[in-house]
Amino acid sequence: MSILVVVETQDNEYKKSAYDAVAYAADLAKKLSKSVTTFVLGEVANPETIGNYGSEKVFIAENWDEKKDIVLTITQMISEEKIETVVFAKSPVSETLAARISVKTQSYLATNICSIPELSGSIIKIKKSIYTGKGFIVEELHSGLNILVIKKNILQAQLSDKLAQKQVIKLAEGKTSKLVSKGITKATGDILLTDAQIVVSGGRGMKGPENWALIEDLAKTLGAATGCSKPVSDMDWRPHHEHVGQTGVKVAPTLYIAAGISGAIQHLAGVNSSKFILVINKDPEAPFFKAADYGVVGDLFEVLPKLNALLKSA
Ligand SMILES: Cc1cc2nc3c(=O)[nH]c(=O)nc-3n(C[C@H](O)[C@H](O)[C@H](O)COP(=O)(O)OP(=O)(O)OC[C@H]3O[C@@H](n4cnc5c(N)ncnc54)[C@H](O)[C@@H]3O)c2cc1C
Structure with a gap:
């Protein structure tokens, strides 16, 4: 048995x-x-x-x-x-x-x-x-x-x-199911959000799509996929398939990095299978800190470039 x-x-x-x-x-x-x-x-x-x-x-x-x-x-x-x-x-x-x-x-x-x-x-x-x-x-x-x-x-x-x-x-031959495709079509980017080991995600605190290079650069350094909160994709700052949460993609990476995301319960529903969560938020009372393993209270526009530079030099 x-x-x-x-x-x-x-x-x-x-x-x-x-x-x-x-x-x-x-x-x-x-x-x-x-x-x-x-x-x-x-x-x-x-x-x-x-x-x-x-x-x-x-x-x-x-x-x-x-x-x-x-x-x-x-x-x-x-x-x-x-x-x-x-x-x-x-x-x-x-x-x-x-x-x-x-x-x-x-x-x-x-x-x-x-x-x-x-x-x-x-x-x-x-x-x-x-x-x-x-x-x-x-x-x-x-x-x-x-x-x-x-x-x-x-x-x-x-x-x-x-x-x-x-x-x-030997595989059985039959009619109940057929393998018709072996490939995966990725929406964008190199790493599929649902399979990613590391996800770098941004929220409304990013202020606008023009600042997303900060998220993308850090993701590139870490070999991570990029995600976002719902309002971000609703405002078309990012594509809808990157929206993480109850009504979006559920992720389960080893590390989820959330920058400028408040940590609403609907967002947490999509990230609570992550092994470690790192939250970057300027508001020490942001609810996301309660779900975080690591937290940085600070301005993401200062923290993200510093973190990226540090990781690159390491
Ligand atoms: C039915 C329903 C379903 C929903 N489903 C989802 C879902 O699937 N996913 C989802 O994400 N949301 C979902 N929502 C929306 C959810 O309730 C929240 O409104 C949303 O998650 C908030 O997004 P946010 O954290 O990006 O924005 P905000 O709540 O505006 O938070 C922005 C955060 O950025 C911080 N910040 C601002 N500037 C800086 C800075 N310079 N440096 C550092 N931090 C900064 C602020 O302190 C704040 O905590 C749903 C809502 C409903 C009603």
């Missing part, structure tokens, strides 16, 4: 969320004395390295084409490998897949899981965030197949130098 983790790739590498999902599964497997198997959606160089995060086996497939049926492939894998739990990392692709597999296997689906599973006797308790991160709910898992979709940055992976045992599998 083992836990199956279905992971995504990008540019021939594992997405960061893949490591999060495998680390989560490894934690659960340790508590239940089970093992972890990973199935890679797409192609990846050095698939065995997922073993560093706690996966014993890794299934990879070749010849991805439009005749292949991913849902059927995974459901067959669940039955052949006697899988009791399937773990996905939250993303548009994985959430859709998880829902379809749940329907096909008539299994329980839990999304938005926001902390490591707890074991009380033989009962597994999971914590899910609800109301766009403003609350949470604890549920007990039933026996039988459970499909779990986890949020990013839940736990710090325990790394080892172990490698996973690689197995090449």
